[in-house]
Amino acid sequence: MNPELPVALPQRGPAEHERREQIIRAALDHFRHYGYAKTSVADLAKAIGVSSAYIYKFFESKQAIGEAVCTHSLGQIDRSLMEIANSDQSATARLREIFQSLMEKSLELFFEERKLHDIAAIASANRWNSTNNHRAALYSIIKKVIADGRQLGEFERKTPIDEVCMAIASVMTPFSHPLMLEQKTPEQLAERVVVITNLVLRSLAI
Template sequence: MNDSVLTPERILAAAEDVLRRYGPGKATVVDVAQALGVSHGSVYRHFASKAALREAVLRGWLARSMAPLQAIANSRTPPPARLRQWFTTLRQAKRDNVLGDPELFATYSALAAEAGDAIAEHKERMQQQIASILAAGMASGDFRELDPPAAARALFDATARFHYPGLSHLWNQPGEDVAFTRLLDLLLAGLAPAPTPPRRRK
């Protein structure tokens, strides 16, 4: 490849392929450069270090995983159904990643361990999406008055059993789908506004 047509996007695509083939422990910038047919110096002109390149790969992967969730958060679906769909989509995406392609997920987990800031920002963005759904539900009267950011953190933590990769060994147990549905039912019931007490007859 001619250096003049080398772009960050091409480098990142090649880096993802190299990481998948060799794993994060063995993949090098030289491997990426060879896959592109350029010198490793050409890669360094776009990414200052191996760590910067690996973090950029991780951020790209996180951004792609966020897109479906952002689309749900931005939708016009009634907030209770939107919140249920958001958590259901998050859970399924995690299951697909962890259980469907464990080797690739292990690669990204290794990258994540090196880039704590990227992961913290990713979690913050997800919680912001939840908060936006909660705020929409308050405005529509579907949810009671609450502090959306604080409630979003609580909901994210309460559902971690079903989307935190560290607990993936539990995900294939019998009754998982039922347990997840029951938890969402309970959480949504807790978000609903209190019923108006009936008026007393004179």
């Protein structure tokens, strides 16, 4: 499997449709307040004034709605990291900021949107495509920065780039995996992200 290749989410009906967006917004609101487990398709149907059968025209299951919500939450993190990857900073500075930002935004989801974080934990535990796509996006972001760093003469070129990217993605896991985030305090994570980033950058030096 190509680590950069996103997986299509299960979908019914037109991709761009006002009702689809309305269902996702209702799901975001309900999941945020009541949690994924305590929200039913019937609850969402009632919130937007349609039947459950109508919702199933757009989503094949409650999980499919959960995946759409998870994709929304994780996609915000991905877009933020891609902005860093596309910035004018040195590749070294970009990689350092990506490590830091990934940790901060993952913790923000954990502490400020706990019930949405819980959906991400369910998605990760059950290997939903939404979390697979988040990992694919992160891998692509890392690969862009490493390729830029090599072109700019900041990073060594001997190690196969996919090997480098896979290793970096692996050491980023404790700062983004919803279950692993629960095992350390924010202070411990902040300390570790600096140490690991320094180690990674030393390994990339020419």
